[in-house]
Amino acid sequence: DTEVTQTPKHLVMGMTNKKSLKCEQHMGHRAMYWYKQKAKKPPELMFVYSYEKLSINESVPSRFSPECPNSSLLNLHLHALQPEDSALYLCASRPGAYNSPLHFGNGTRLTVT
Amino acid sequence: AQRVTQPEKLLSVFKGAPVELKCNYSYSGSPELFWYVQYSRQRLQLLLRHISRESIKGFTADLNKGETSFHLKKPFAQEEDSAMYYCALRGGSEKLVFGKGTKLTVNP
16 A cells, blocks of 8 residues: 545534544555645645654644544544635655655545535 | 745746746755645645656756755656646755745646
């Protein structure tokens, strides 16, 4: 399996809902990432987990809560989101070697109503 | 601080013409540089990285530390090259920073 798999593909949620995004990879990669991408904009880094520990949090609001239950799984828990949080949420992973690239999933298209 | 600048938001060329997508970076150490491509309705995928010095789909990119540039070039553009191209930099940590991207359109 050489892919990063994200579920669901689409999600519509109200501002009072609680939902979770899921990301899975079975390539043995040790770093996993969450990015947010608005339309016609580059991906913006949110969180990085390295060896299942949170290593980077780019000052993301607490309504986004990441979780890395094991080396293959990465979740993003969502609560009390705002309409401006609507975006494509991308998960990525990479092995630890120098200059190793990120492998991206297809993303979850999130709409907050 | 890490910064990537792609000065051209849009680039349009005719099929068979040479194409160069510019990328300049700012980083005080030794950077790891990448080009990613996003075709319509497809996932973001790696095109090139500076360490490999290979040609992928006819594209090449050379790291010029003196000019802090990592421009992407192809001698003869094809219609299927039309896509969004992002230059990205990682500098000494797990953080990968993207430029704003250049939308390339290759006209028939």
